[in-house]
Amino acid sequence: MIEVGLNHFLVVSSLLFSMGIYAIVTRKNAILVLMGVELILNAANINFIAFSRFGNFGLQGHLMALFVIVLAAAEAAIALAIVLNIYKTLSTVNIDEVDNLRD
Amino acid sequence: MDYTYTAIFYLFAAITLVSGFFVVTNRNIIYSAFFLLFTFFGVAGIYVLLGADFVAIVQLIVYVGGILILLLFGVMLTNKITNVEIKTGTINVIPAILGVGFLSGTLIAALVVSDWKKNPVGAPQATTAMLGRLLIEEYVLIFELLGIILLIALIGAASIARRQKA
Numbered sequence: 001m002i003e004v005g006l007n008h009f010l011v012v013s014s015l016l017f018s019m020g021i022y023a024i025v026t027r028k029n030a031i032l033v034l035m036g037v038e039l040i041l042n043a044a045n046i047n048f049i050a051f052s053r054f055g056n057f058g059l060q061g062h063l064m065a066l067f068v069i070v071l072a073a074a075e076a077a078i079a080l081a082i083v084l085n086i087y088k089t090l091s092t093v094n095i096d097e098v099d100n101l102r103d
Numbered sequence: 104m105d106y107t108y109t110a111i112f113y114l115f116a117a118i119t120l121v122s123g124f125f126v127v128t129n130r131n132i133i134y135s136a137f138f139l140l141f142t143f144f145g146v147a148g149i150y151v152l153l154g155a156d157f158v159a160i161v162q163l164i165v166y167v168g169g170i171l172i173l174l175l176f177g178v179m180l181t182n183k184i185t186n187v188e189i190k191t192g193t194i195n196v197i198p199a200i201l202g203v204g205f206l207s208g209t210l211i212a213a214l215v216v217s218d219w220k221k222n223p224v225g226a227p228q229a230t231t232a233m234l235g236r237l238l239i240e241e242y243v244l245i246f247e248l249l250g251i252i253l254l255i256a257l258i259g260a261a262s263i264a265r266r267q268k269a
Contacts, residue, residue: 015207016119019203059234062157073169
């Protein structure tokens, strides 16, 4: 069996990133789009920590991952507040129906 | 010993990727949210395998305990609760599959072919004390800024989500 190295983790994070992009592109519901964003942030975090372990960066990758997690929490709170407001105003959270600015 | 590590890695990678696949393809929003739970658990396991114990715990606390609950509240507050089947539609599936396939192929090829400078890895050590020192000494400005950002985000989210008196 091949020893698990940096490439294995990079492949996992690439696939996770692609799935996040897929969710953002195809989903209609705004909350599922947010879930896609969370998947992408997790993929980025795996990369940070993998390079922190296999590169010569000390613990800086861990710190970046912590900062990303904090920003993800703030982003989720703000985005859900916006989604709640959209639902209150338009009675839908399907982002393909929220196109008032187009008119 | 090595085989154990490899097996555990493949286990967590499979948990992460399979449940991530269900997150992005399941039509039921609640099921997607619960599969996201397993994805976050799998990612936390991968952090542990990479020797990042503190980040793994923070991942569990913040993502599973915080963000996921927030997302579930969002699902419940933006759908009619009486409606048992909470479904969602999809758009642009075929172009998205093509684009995402191309993207992931390119990413994996680029990342795997690249000749990364590798350092010999030792046994993982406990990181919490070192992270605490770094946060207070070298990165104290970013640390404080993150605190301010969280405060602003909390106040902003509360004032956005509050029902306005029109």
